[in-house]
Amino acid sequence: MLSLYLKSKTDICFFSMKGFYSIIFNVVCMKRIYSTDVMELEEGEKCKVAGWLQEVKNLGGIAFFKVRDRKGVFQVVLVKKEIGEEFSELVDIPRESVVEIEGKIQHTDQTELGYEILPTSVKVDSTAGKPLPLGVIDKVDADMDTRFDNRFMDLRKEEKMAIFQVRNLLLRGIRDFFHKEGFIEVNTPKIVAAGAEGGATLFDVDYYGTDAYLAQSPQLFKQMLMGAGLERVYEIAPAYRAEDFDTVRHTSEFISLDFEMSFIESSDDVMDMTSYMIEHSLKYLLKNGSDLLDKLGAEVRVPEHPIKKITHHECIEILEDLGKDWEDEKKVDTEGEKMLGEYVEENYDSDFFFITEFPTHLKKNTFYAMRKDYDPSITTYFDLEYKGQELVSGGQREHRYDVLIAQMDELGLDPDDFESYIKTFKYGMPPHGGIGLGLDRFVQQLLDLENIREAILFPRDTSRLSP
RNA sequence: GCCCUGGUAGUGUAGUGGCCCAUCAUGCGGCCCUGUCGAGGCCGCGACUCGGGUUCAAAUCCCGGCCGGGGCGCCA
Numbered sequence: 001m002l003s004l005y006l007k008s009k010t011d012i013c014f015f016s017m018k019g020f021y022s023i024i025f026n027v028v029c030m031k032r033i034y035s036t037d038v039m040e041l042e043e044g045e046k047c048k049v050a051g052w053l054q055e056v057k058n059l060g061g062i063a064f065f066k067v068r069d070r071k072g073v074f075q076v077v078l079v080k081k082e083i084g085e086e087f088s089e090l091v092d093i094p095r096e097s098v099v100e101i102e103g104k105i106q107h108t109d110q111t112e113l114g115y116e117i118l119p120t121s122v123k124v125d126s127t128a129g130k131p132l133p134l135g136v137i138d139k140v141d142a143d144m145d146t147r148f149d150n151r152f153m154d155l156r157k158e159e160k161m162a163i164f165q166v167r168n169l170l171l172r173g174i175r176d177f178f179h180k181e182g183f184i185e186v187n188t189p190k191i192v193a194a195g196a197e198g199g200a201t202l203f204d205v206d207y208y209g210t211d212a213y214l215a216q217s218p219q220l221f222k223q224m225l226m227g228a229g230l231e232r233v234y235e236i237a238p239a240y241r242a243e244d245f246d247t248v249r250h251t252s253e254f255i256s257l258d259f260e261m262s263f264i265e266s267s268d269d270v271m272d273m274t275s276y277m278i279e280h281s282l283k284y285l286l287k288n289g290s291d292l293l294d295k296l297g298a299e300v301r302v303p304e305h306p307i308k309k310i311t312h313h314e315c316i317e318i319l320e321d322l323g324k325d326w327e328d329e330k331k332v333d334t335e336g337e338k339m340l341g342e343y344v345e346e347n348y349d350s351d352f353f354f355i356t357e358f359p360t361h362l363k364k365n366t367f368y369a370m371r372k373d374y375d376p377s378i379t380t381y382f383d384l385e386y387k388g389q390e391l392v393s394g395g396q397r398e399h400r401y402d403v404l405i406a407q408m409d410e411l412g413l414d415p416d417d418f419e420s421y422i423k424t425f426k427y428g429m430p431p432h433g434g435i436g437l438g439l440d441r442f443v444q445q446l447l448d449l450e451n452i453r454e455a456i457l458f459p460r461d462t463s464r465l466s467p
Numbered sequence: 468g469c470c471c472u473g474g475u476a477g478u479g480u481a482g483u484g485g486c487c488c489a490u491c492a493u494g495c496g497g498c499c500c501u502g503u504c505g506a507g508g509c510c511g512c513g514a515c516u517c518g519g520g521u522u523c524a525a526a527u528c529c530c531g532g533c534c535g536g537g538g539c540g541c542c543a
Contacts, residue, residue, distance in 0.1 A: 061501035079501070110502055131477040131495055139505060140479040140493045145535055201541090217543090243541065244468060254543065334539070383543095390543065438543030452543095463535080 032100070035067070035074040039115050041105040049074060049117065050100040050125075052156065054137055058091040067099060068136075070161070075116040076101055096128035096136060096156075144453065151458060151467055162292050163455060166285065167443050169292070171236065173284025174257065177277050183232040183259060188221035190214060190238060194417055203242045203252075214240035217436060220421045222260035223368065223397060226432040227424035234259035236439065246462060248451040249389060249441060253460040257442075260434030267370075267380040267396040270433040271354055274384060274392060275307045278352065282446075298447045303352040307384070308344060311357040315340055331362060341388025351445075356382040358395075367407045370396040370433075380433070386445045394435025401425040 032048045041047055051069035065076035080087040093099065103119035134142055134150040136157055147154040155161055178185065191205055192215045202213040218235050225233050239256040259277075264270060282302045286293070293300060310318070316330050322339055332340065332355060344353045358381040363369050372378045381395035398404045404425055408415055415422050443455035453459040458467055 055504095057503045057506065059500060059503060059506080062503080063501090064503055066504085075504085077502085081501085108502090112504055133477065135478060135494070137505085138478065138493055142478060143535080146478070239543075241542075245539095245541070246536090247538075247542090250542070256543065334541090393543065436543060441543055 035069050035072040038074055038105060038117065039113065043105065043107050045105050046102070047105055047117065048100065048102045051098070053093055053095055053097045053099050055095055056091050056093065063087070063091045065099075065101075067101065068156070075111050075113060076103065076119055077106070077116050078119065090122060093124060094128045094130050096132055097124055098126040099124055144451065148453065148459065148464065149467075155457070159296060162295050163443065163447060163449070164457065166289055166292050166296065166447065167455065169285045169289040170281055170443065170446070171439075173281035174236070174277065176284060177280040178234045178259065181232065181273070183234045183261075184230060186225060186230070186233045186235050187237065188215070188218045188235060190240075201241045201243045203240050216241055217256065218258050219368070219436070220418070222258055222434060223432065224421060224424045226260055226262045227427070227429045231262040231430075232259070244462060249444070251440065251452055251456060251459050251461050254456075255439040257437040257439045258434060260432060262430040262432040264396060264431055264433050267356070267382060267394075267433055270394055270396065270435060271309065271356075271382060272306065274394065274435055275303070275305055278303060278307075279305055296447055300446060301351055303350050308348050308350060308353040309356050309382075310340070310353055312355055312359060312362075313357065315355055318343060337385060337390065338388040341385060351387050353385050354382045355385060358382065364411065367411050367413060368397050368404065370398040384437075386442070389441065389445055391441055391445065392435050392437045394433065396431070396433035399425065399429045399431050401429075
């Protein structure tokens, strides 16, 4: 009753119900659907699905394919006495090969999904080699290094792919927020002549024979756009830091989410905007990605507005009360951040808090930071902490030309090296401020990932340049 | 940059001087099995990061290289 055909030379297996299919012309008469849509079909309905052959379970007279596409896994049933001699060839297809399968839907309580596909044709698009460099569903773990050496294979795992689906939704929520708030998305150069901060963390670039660098931050460009009158801008783009860090929260290339806004009254306006942005993007994620968050076992808590603000000075006092010792200067260090994160969680039931009024000497490289008029030893700068880790830095910028030049002098910076930037401040600059947020860190903390590299498709660090 | 720590089959591991031509799992190969869901049964395959040293004897101890993991400073 079944007639079977095989084009073995072209690596294509093809068999069909008599009269149903044209082998000679290889007619494809059905549109592919996703695994998750198959269950909507009627008993006996024809469908075409495609994906990676995750697993072959051969029981002798009957075999099962587990085929994965980007939405899930479906099962294909192969009955030997119906398929005939091609059976042995089909069950021999290496796992992780890409296959296209046409067949009929069959509802059954004999499988967990409640439905399966009886194939009328199986086509192998691409045969996977053996052994796999990394198992997709193997019952053994793999080291991070092995996984990132084979990232394409690693990302086939449902729980790894889900991280980037969450990241996508988070980004959409962020863009949705900025759109509603009247910000425009901009792009600034990543090859630059000077850095916004110290020179030690700059990557060198040979720019047609001239020394250039990869941008550490879009900071100076954002400010120039304030001078241009765009008033509200944001950018989501890579930033580069050539620091010799080897931690779970640093990479050499990261995605920086920056916004800048004009006509603010104080840094409180910037903190409010940051706070609303976090709130909106997390709500957007919860609304559209709850299934993904469940899959990842992540519980997302949206902060109540306004997010708690604690001055740097108060942080020191709290840490002293908690019994912290400092060897040198009293400031919020990595240990202090973690302690404060727990303190805020316990006392204010929040994952987020601002550290405000950073002392000027702790922001010494930040020549563009505005200081408090009543006490120049304190800046308007703040950090936003998320689960005990720094996520955001920002504040009000110094928009007064004379003051800005004086602050550059203090640091020994030559304004002539920043000519095109400085010029902006001479011809009408509104009061303004903004932030930089580490997007990869946001995803890391959101999903409680142990290492920031998990939140990046192809991470760059001190030792990894490939893939 | 400083400190700690690791490198054993394709993958993940056990093994602190002789009991190791190296354990277990997974994978791969072969055979059996018509309802698997981490299928099961039987058989097989496959590894000590590199170089030097100590020792009668080194996966194991020492030195160096290469490659990882973590912490700190710093930072997003």
